[in-house]
Amino acid sequence: MSYQSRIWFLIILDSFIVLSTIFFSQKLINPNLQTLTIPIFISSISLLLGHHLFSFIYKLYKKAWEYASIGELISIFKVITYTIIVTGFVQLLVQKQVDYRILTITWMIHLLLIGGSRFFWRIYRDTYLKHPMNKKRTLIVGAGSAGTMVARQLLHNHDTELLPVAFIDDNLNKQKLDILGVPVIGGVKQIEQLTKEYNIDNIVIAIPSLNKKQLNQIFNECAKTSAKTQMIPMLEDLMTGKVSVNQFRDVQVEDLLGRETVELDMTSINDYVTNKVVLVTGAGGSIGSEICRQISKFKPKTMVLLGHGENSIYSIEMELKEAFKDTEIDIITEIADLQDYEKLMNVMTIYQPNVVYHAAAHKHVPLMERSPEEAVKNNIIGTKNIAEAASIHGVETFVMISTDKAVNPTSVMGSTKRLAEMLIQHFDQISSTKFVAVRFGNVLGSRGSVIPLFKKQIQKGGPVTVTHPDMVRYFMTIPEASRLVIQAGALAKGGEIFVLDMGEPVKIVNLAKNLIKLSGNNIDDIGIEFTGMRPGEKLFEELLKKEEVNEDQIYPKIYIGKTSALYIEEIEYIINNFRSLERDHLRKILVDLANERVPFQEKLVSV
Known part of the structure; x- marks a missing residue:
């Protein structure tokens, strides 16, 4: 009609x-x-x-x-x-x-x-006209206002395939009541039992204000069932009107492993970024590109995107120009190799950046074990070149991206990043530029990380390969890692190594199980295979050595590590002689120096 x-x-x-x-x-x-x-x-x-x-x-x-x-x-x-x-x-x-x-x-x-x-x-x-027989029986976790809205939407929308049959809520005052004719049948701990009793096909988590820990607890109970688990959007997305309460999405591993967001000090960031010239190395990478996205929101005068891979640099350039086309930000790209000192000096001369974010690095542990000389070239020499160029040209703030693998390193990658940290701290002592480093753990979804690998293995039908059943890692999301880097620049006084409180480390085997479950598969069908630890790997990572630990937070969830010894002469020796060293010997020298095993010079003489 x-x-x-x-x-x-x-x-x-x-x-x-x-x-x-x-x-x-x-x-x-x-x-x-x-x-x-x-x-x-x-x-x-x-x-x-x-x-x-x-x-x-x-x-x-x-x-x-x-x-x-x-x-x-x-x-x-x-x-x-x-x-x-x-x-x-x-x-x-x-x-x-x-x-x-x-x-x-x-x-x-x-x-x-x-x-x-x-x-x-x-x-x-x-x-x-209600409830066709082919509808999926749905359990709603959360009998609050959001859960009630979800139930109402599903009951009234006959085009949806979901039929709400029960609520779950830990509030004892709501249990055994009916909401819109749908009973509240128990608490979170009873999800596995009640899913079987009520023949549940789908579970919808309808508590938008959940923190990560609470979501993990609920998901772990849902994971014990064969039902598909989804959730409503987060509270901030509902409040801003980006999505509605009935736009369910699958639970993502980022929801389970990400930390609670650290709020930025907007004023201090504005002071050192807004209307300034900002240069980002490795701008096409996972962290570098996200730093560019986040920094652009603060309206710098110019963004210089420097990287070695033309495809990734072109991609982030096009994305930023589209996203910020209504602003006056001048977005410029430079294809350059960090080992090309003259090119870096030329870039600094042309653009005169106020702030440099150094995100370019070789980060793949097994690959760098096989090619330690490449790790020296990129992670040590590249860092030295860009830092020296920044110092000579009067850059105000230089922020280097580091890793938890730089703490008591057993790998070439971690060792070269620790030596790069030493160079940064050394430049801070001899330069008017404020040099700082930022350490964090594994980044969810970054290129070469374990999660994309697991997803590919699951898509192929398994098995998912885990090196060791006891291996644990710290995780954070790409946006938060980038926000930490930006905040560190605002907090910088010079010479600090900033460390984020990463929360509790995650067992990799549990991560694998969650990913299998989130993909809608059965763990027994996909399978998990333990392959043994690879060269340079550790069972667990640390964010600070004992002698570096400083108990006080300089900012919520952000710590500063105490400065330890700097071995600049030894680093210079490696830079000058690494090409003549055998790989095994170079690997040993890098790990020994990064772990401050002395007398280092005597070992060099015997080479």
């Missing part, structure tokens, strides 16, 4: 109801009434005109009655009550008296018939 046809249908239906109510009221009061009197005619006209007037005022003809609820019932009550009041005034003016009995009965019948006609379609729809 078209919109116009629908309105005319309701007008005609209401006109018939209004005229019928006054007639039935008169017959109830005066059963012997046979003819239409003038007072009855005037009252009928008044009721009819008043009803249509107030119906248009309260938009009674524009409401979708298949979704009628308390709000619509209140509108009907107002329309009918005001109509009766107007009719009473008309009677008073024309007849000099008000027939209260007639009007009261008319009001009651009017309310019953108009309300009944409107709610009839909803009752019919919910009773006879």
